[in-house]
Amino acid sequence: MAENDSAAAVRTLVVDDEQEVADAYALRLQGYCDVETVYTGSAALSAIDDSPVDVVLLDRHMPGLSGDEVLSELVERGYYGRVVMVTAVDPGVKVLDMPFDDYLCKPVEREDIRAVIDQQRRILASETLGEYFTAEARRAVLESELSSEEHSEHERYTDVAERAERLENRARRLLADDEILDQFDAVDRKEM
Structure with a gap:
C-alpha cells in the first residue's frame, strides 16, 4: 500500500x-503509485x-524519438x-519554450521523485476538478432544459454527460479527499 x-x-x-x-526510478515508485x-x-x-497516464517522467536524450520530440508529440495529440523531464541534459535556455510541467536533473532521490509525483497529482486533480465542474x-443545465427522451437523442448532451463522467472518475481517483465533489453535487442547479 502506498x-x-x-x-x-x-x-x-x-x-x-x-x-x-528507468527500472531504478520505477523501483523507487513501486508501492507508491501505479507505475509502468x-x-x-x-x-x-x-x-x-x-491507457490513461497521469504523469510522464520523461528523459530528454534518447535515440530515435528524443524526449523533446515525445513532448512535442504529446502536445500535438x-x-x-x-x-x-528527468534528465542529465543541461536545461539551457531552450527549456523556456518547452511545455513540460517540471524538470529534474539526474540522479533523483527516492523522496524527491515521490514528492514530484504527489505535486503533479495535486495539480492534475485540481485541473480535472475545474473541468469536471464546468462540464457537470x-x-x-441541459438536463433541466430537455425532456428525458431528448437526453439520449441530443448529441451535445450525450457528449457533455460522458465527458463529465470521465472527469469525475479521474478527479475522484486523484483527489486525496473528494468531499468537494459531494458538495458540488449537493447544489441544486435545476429549475423549480
Missing part, C-alpha cells in the same frame, strides 16, 4: 532509454495511447496529464 492513498491511484509512466535508470516503464519514445507514445454544470 504511503499516500491518493498517490497510489496516480498512473505514472517512466520513459528512459537507459533500462537500468518503457525504454523508447515511440513506446511511450504507444503506452499513452493504450492533446495529452491530458503532466510531464516531468453544463450537463445539469
Whole structure:
C-alpha cells in the first residue's frame, strides 16, 4: 500500500532509454503509485495511447524519438496529464519554450521523485476538478432544459454527460479527499 492513498491511484509512466535508470526510478515508485516503464519514445507514445497516464517522467536524450520530440508529440495529440523531464541534459535556455510541467536533473532521490509525483497529482486533480465542474454544470443545465427522451437523442448532451463522467472518475481517483465533489453535487442547479 502506498504511503499516500491518493498517490497510489496516480498512473505514472517512466520513459528512459537507459533500462537500468528507468527500472531504478520505477523501483523507487513501486508501492507508491501505479507505475509502468518503457525504454523508447515511440513506446511511450504507444503506452499513452493504450491507457490513461497521469504523469510522464520523461528523459530528454534518447535515440530515435528524443524526449523533446515525445513532448512535442504529446502536445500535438492533446495529452491530458503532466510531464516531468528527468534528465542529465543541461536545461539551457531552450527549456523556456518547452511545455513540460517540471524538470529534474539526474540522479533523483527516492523522496524527491515521490514528492514530484504527489505535486503533479495535486495539480492534475485540481485541473480535472475545474473541468469536471464546468462540464457537470453544463450537463445539469441541459438536463433541466430537455425532456428525458431528448437526453439520449441530443448529441451535445450525450457528449457533455460522458465527458463529465470521465472527469469525475479521474478527479475522484486523484483527489486525496473528494468531499468537494459531494458538495458540488449537493447544489441544486435545476429549475423549480
